[in-house]
Amino acid sequence: MAQGFDEYYRSGDTPWDIGKPDVNLIETVKTNSIEPCRALEIGCGTGDNAIWLAQQKFEVTAFDSSEAAIEKAREKAQQAHVPCSFMVADILHSEFQKTPFGFAFDRGCFHTLDSDKDRKRFARQVHRHLADDGWWLSLIGNAEERLSYGPPRRTARDIVNAVEPHFEILSLISGQFETRLPTPPRAWVCFMRKRKSGSDA
Numbered sequence: 001m002a003q004g005f006d007e008y009y010r011s012g013d014t015p016w017d018i019g020k021p022d023v024n025l026i027e028t029v030k031t032n033s034i035e036p037c038r039a040l041e042i043g044c045g046t047g048d049n050a051i052w053l054a055q056q057k058f059e060v061t062a063f064d065s066s067e068a069a070i071e072k073a074r075e076k077a078q079q080a081h082v083p084c085s086f087m088v089a090d091i092l093h094s095e096f097q098k099t100p101f102g103f104a105f106d107r108g109c110f111h112t113l114d115s116d117k118d119r120k121r122f123a124r125q126v127h128r129h130l131a132d133d134g135w136w137l138s139l140i141g142n143a144e145e146r147l148s149y150g151p152p153r154r155t156a157r158d159i160v161n162a163v164e165p166h167f168e169i170l171s172l173i174s175g176q177f178e179t180r181l182p183t184p185p186r187a188w189v190c191f192m193r194k195r196k197s198g199s200d201a
Helices: 002-011 023-031 048-055 067-080 116-129 156-163
Strands: 038-042 059-064 084-088 101-107 130-141 167-176 186-194
Touching: 002 067, 023 048, 023 101, 023 130, 023 186, 038 048, 038 116, 048 059, 048 067, 048 084, 048 101, 059 067, 067 084, 101 116, 116 130, 116 156, 116 167, 156 167, 156 186
Parallel strands: 038 059, 038 101, 059 084, 101 130
Antiparallel strands: 130 186, 167 186
16 A cells, blocks of 8 residues: 555645645634644645644644655655654554654545454554543545545444444534545544543454
8 A cells, every 4th residue: 555655646646635734624623622732643645734733733743654755744844844753654553652642633544444344453543542532533535425536435334333432423524525636525524532441452
């Protein structure tokens, strides 16, 4: 997967890379008054969301499986004069420092996993790295979409099966991915809070 995304980023064939922070992230942070804290961005791409969080005084650790994406993210952060810790990593197999995080964000990473087993492992990893009552915002391709193009798509049941019992879903609404595609694909905007009783096993 990393090699494939490297090719996309090096060729510029990245319609999801919009060159600005995602409006769903901005609205969620502001609407819920999420205070600056240690934040983890999963699948950060070229860094626009991580940079925005850092500009809001979050202490950001961000990673992607694509080395090409991380190279571009570091360049952007340097140009923006904000401190972000960028690295090449894989959510399913990595451990991250500066834990626990108070907030986690992924924009189109969770939905790349085809199996329920891997999506559950993803959720366990997020749970493991979050503080008690930590927040997780995930933007996920919506299986109700009828377009012939766009991101991988998951059902609401796919999401619930993966995140329970580790997270309480505070809201699961149908929204849109901002992209450079002709018609914006639909997305699940899933905002969650870590359950203290959730198991990491």
